[in-house]
Amino acid sequence: MDTYTFATSKQVDFPVCVKINHLEGKQTPVLFSTLLRHPEIRHIGSVQNPNSELYVTAQIWAESKPIGVHSQTPHMFFKNTRTWNRWLELPVSIKDCPITTQIAVTVWDLSPLPLNGSLDHAVPFGGTTITLFDDEGVLRKGRQKCKLYRKRSADGAYPSTTPHVPRPRRRRKDEGPPTSFPEEEELKQLEDLFKKHEMNEIPQNDWLDQLVFQKVGRLAREVDDKARKGAAVRQAERRKAIAANGESNDQTDGAEVDLDEEERFTLHIDLPRFDFPIVFEDFSYEAPKLMRDFQSANPATGPNAKPSPEVRYGPGIAAGNMVVDDEDYPVVKIFDPEQFQKENPCEQKHRRLVRSDRNAYFDADQKPNAKVRDELNEVLAYGPTQELTTAEKETLWVFRRHLSKDKRALTKVVKATDWNSPHEVKQMNDLIPKWAEIDIDSALELLGPDFDNAVVRGYAVERLRKAEDDELQLYLLQLVQALKFERYDEDEEGFPDTSLAKFLIERAAINFKLGNYLHWFLMVECDDRGPDTNAANRKLFAKVEYHFMLRLENQNPEQRRMLKRQGEMVAVLSKISKEIRFGRDSRPHKIEKLKKYLADPKNELIKVDPPLPLPLDPSIEVSGIFPEDSNVFKSSLSPLLLHFKIASADVPDDAPSSPLKSQKLAEQPRFSVIFKTGDDLRQDQLVVQIISLMDRLLLRENLDLKLTPYRILATSPQAGAIQFIPSTPLSAVSSQYKGSVLAFLKKEHADSSGPLGVRKDVMDTYIRSCAGYCVITYILGVGDRHLDNLLLSSSGNFFHIDFGFILGRDPKPFAPLIKLCKEMVEGLGGTTSPQYAQFKQYCFTAFTTLRKSSPLVLNLFSLMVQSSVQDVRMVEEQMGGFGGAVAKVRERFHLDVTEDEAVRLLDQVLADSVNAVFGVVIDRLHELVQNWRA
Known part of the structure; x- marks a missing residue:
């Protein structure tokens, strides 16, 4: 209900x-x-x-x-x-x-x-x-x-x-008995329906409603005429009866009633x-x-006591x-306000009788007929957030053994089980190990906050053991949050073999990349002492980190030493960043101070020996840093731009000094990182992780939208690192090229034979990346979009940065649902160009592809409902903690309509975004504010 x-x-x-x-x-x-x-x-x-x-x-x-x-x-x-x-x-x-x-x-x-x-x-x-x-x-x-x-x-x-x-x-x-007309009863029913129609409980159809209103008006007049004639007849009969009996005719009540009935x-x-x-x-x-x-x-009290006074309710x-x-x-x-919140006791009794042990053996041979099979298929197609009715739960329970062959049915049957009933728990514990192998999205759903049975969670963990390391890394952020939903014995020193914590420790100990991210995800949660966290969760994460370090000490001590060195390097960068941020020097002085700090041998940053895997991307080993190329961004938090040396292309120090050596140093591959303090990057980290996941889902369907899921890692609740991608904000493109993205692309890759005078592959990259980010930011409800956080690289890759507002939140009023500004459309050749039509087609294809994988995305967000991600927490509090974040994402997927209707809705959103007036006003106001700050 x-x-x-x-x-x-x-x-x-x-x-x-x-x-x-x-x-x-x-x-x-x-x-x-x-x-x-x-x-x-x-x-x-x-x-x-x-x-x-x-x-x-x-x-x-x-x-x-x-x-x-x-x-x-x-x-x-x-x-x-x-x-x-x-x-x-x-x-x-x-x-x-x-x-x-x-x-x-x-x-x-x-x-x-x-x-x-x-x-x-x-x-x-x-x-x-x-x-x-x-x-x-x-x-x-x-x-x-x-x-x-x-x-x-x-x-x-x-x-x-x-x-x-x-x-x-x-x-x-x-x-005699009162006369009634069938038309009068029909009119009363129509009036009730009109009231529902007026309250928008019945869909409105203007042309059909007008015809109905006219006909009902004629019917009302007919009923009124019949009632008036009937009242006149009754009044005449009454007068005759009074005259025949010789009664007085001064009964005002009767006269008034007759007048009321006659005139109506x-x-x-x-x-x-x-x-x-x-x-x-x-x-x-x-x-x-x-x-x-x-x-x-x-x-x-006593025999002569007076009875207690009557109790009144007010x-x-x-x-x-x-x-x-x-x-x-x-x-x-x-009025009983609990009537819709608590289950009916009669239904509880009925369920206990139907699901008793005496029916367990009878259910083993139950097979659905054609009608019930269709109903079950419809239920199994439900999304992970859709509630099951009482009748659907009963049907799932009766045919649970038959459904054990269907991998989609496990999550539904688990929801239909009463986990407070010992005999139902026993039957499910015996049945779950025999169930067909489920998909990864179902395993993630079973690890959510709604399931705390050890057998259920253990079965989900067994499914995760079959996942590849690369796939596991995509969900690692949510799996760390899922540790909050497990029950552990505080007196027990380790973790059960079927627990999620034990599984993550085992996999991370044999794969350094997984171990790197697991370590930093846990360390951030251990350091989080915000108002939305509690000591029990911090204690849990600290326990998992302790056993992870203990496992590395016994199995792979070199990996533990590298994680320790990473922590020391991050601590030094955090200290430097805080001194630069809180310093009162001008920006040029801050840049000089930064270069001095980085070049100081005491900080052990100019040369890292032996090479160290970078926490942001452990597949890259760095051997030092380029102090002379570092920079401080023009922002209130003064983020640092750092360029790390990639160890695989180091130039030996003992090489003779020559122009060739200087050229090699200039051309040496580098990995650029933005390091900042004073900002919680976990929300940006979540969004980029979902973008990476969606990119993989699209590539699996042979749809490459040229996305740029750059790396981002929160190293503490108030610090973190972001991969720097060389690019130009659209605000700079607009000011330098008079709002023309085409002019920017032509300058970099002009080709007279290409579409709109741009090289074909560059224009194709621009079209695909625009479509991909429009769809993904719409699904995630990314807000606060302006020309400074829309970037364009020289190769035509368009991408978004700065995800401080998600799930439909936006600090600016009347913001469009999709940021499709006139500069982006101009780069496509306008709304009437073939490139724009191709852009829309990519949008529709990407949207329908991601809708098919919506259960996976929704399950990932359901695992984040108790996290410290700012907007997730805020939406949960606004919606009463009933999966508000999941509901916001589900709303953007339009899962309650068909695929064709969902595409039409997206097409309308795109049209509204192109024609949005407030989007242009917001961009201009933002530009004025930025110029005033400068």
Whole structure:
């Protein structure tokens, strides 16, 4: 069952408002004989003109008393229909209203001879009273249809004599059964559907809705005519019966009821709409101290004790929700907010009976028929975030042995199992080892926060053992976070053989690349002492790191020494970076100071002997650094640009000094790194990891989009390293080439025979990379896109940097969902060029390809829900911790529609992004701010 969301009335600090829409009904002409007997009637406005001027008043009543003064519509002249369309604000807030609150609405007529000598020359045309809360204690909202009681002002007493929904009238002995029309019942059903349509609970179709409204209007007029004729017939029969029995004809109640039935006036009003139900919450008042002392001193015990007083649920609650089936023992209805949160006890009992041990052997031979097989296939196609209904869980459990041959079914059957039932746990523990081998995405799902059974997690770990090291590295960041979801015995020194921690230690000990990343991922978590972390998690990560180091000491001590040297080098760089960052020198002085620090032999950076694998990319061994080429970026954090020497192309120190040696030093391969402190790079690290994964998924389908998943590694919660890719921001391209990306590409790779005058392979790289990053940043909800974090290399590779806002968050208002600025489109030749059409085709192909692998991406994000990644944590808190980050990504995949509809939605997003005006404004404002800072 879906989560039921509601608010309480005490939380709504909003005045009670009511909109007076229009009045429906046909007035019966006054007989001339009546005008002769009562000549003052002829001067009333409604008697002279059926569309005469009327005004409406509304007032709040509670406990049969008025609360505040009334509000009144302005005087209006009507031509054809009495329509006001005016909101009235009443001087009472919803949070202050008791449950017996009513709105008394009276329509006033004008008369020169008012009753009782009144000075306002108004007589009641009719009145109606509507309760603010319905019978279930929920605030009324939307359009309301109220019966108007003719020639009576609204009665705010409780119970009211003018309720907006009339109570069934008692039939007299001489009356027959009430006549009903099939059309009237149909009209009531249509009115309920109209209300749902108005609240957007039914899809709207403009042309079809207009036809339905016209036909329903004709039906309403027919029903009204039939009811009026029936009322006239009943009134005539009543008069005959009175005349035959010789009874008095001055029963005003009967006359008024007949008049109401004959004229059938209806007042349409509107109440404010809210996105969720507003449930009444009673005020609880503490008993006075004197009363508490009296009750404690005189307990009602003993044979002569008086009975305890009747318990009431609050002011007016019992009276407002009373079902008067028996006046002596009324039934009180109260709202239970847990009805949608807790499972029905009857369903729990039914499940225990169906899944008992006596049915276990019977289920072993169960095989689905064709209909059930289709239903099971539909359930198995569900995504990892879709909830299973009770019926689906029962079906999965019954056919669990048959489904053990299907690798897709394990995660669904595990969700359908009641892990609080010992006999169900025993059956699943026996069945899981015999299950068909699952895919890697299912294994990652079983390692998530929703599964804590050791057998289930052990089976997922066994599946991971069959994965290659390169594939395992793609998921290592999430696997480290999955350690939080395992249960370990604190008194046990090591880890169980089937645990995820033991598996990661074993694989990382025999593969230095895995060991390098595992070490740094663990060290960052051990150092994280932010407000969103806890000591238990830090203790767990420290324990895993300790056993990893212990394993290396016994198995591969050289690898441990290299990790230790990496830590020393990172510590030195962190110290230098902090001194540069917090120094008050100008940028040129900071650059000179940096070069001096790097060239100092004490820091052991100018020469690294023996060569050391770089933590950012352990496949590259560095032997030193180029101090003279280092730089400090123009930023508040003063990031450092460092150029490391690659050891494989070192020039021997004992080589003779010559121009050739100087040339070799200039051409020596280098690995450029940006090192910064004061910034948490774990969010950027996550995004780049997902981009690398998506690049691999696309390449597996022979779709190379020329992505640039550069390396990034957080070395602590406030420091890290980023691979530097030589490139130019689009802001610099725009200022240097007057907004023309084509001019930039032509300067680097001009070719008159190529598309748009650019070499064909370079233009193809630009088209593919633009498409790839547009789709990926849309799926991940990357925000804060401006021309400074969109880069373009000389080879045509377009890519994004700086992922400080993801999952739909953006500091700028009205930002487009995809950053497709006019500079990017100009590089494609405009929206009408063949290159732009090819760009869109790449976008659609990439999007449909990634949709097929959406379970893997969603499972990776589900493992990050308790991480310290800023936006993941923030989205989880905003959405109540129910997988908000996963829901945001799932929303961008559009998994609830077909593939063709998803492509059409993406096409619309691309069109909106190209034509977005606010994107251009944001770029200009960002450029002005950057120029002002400079």
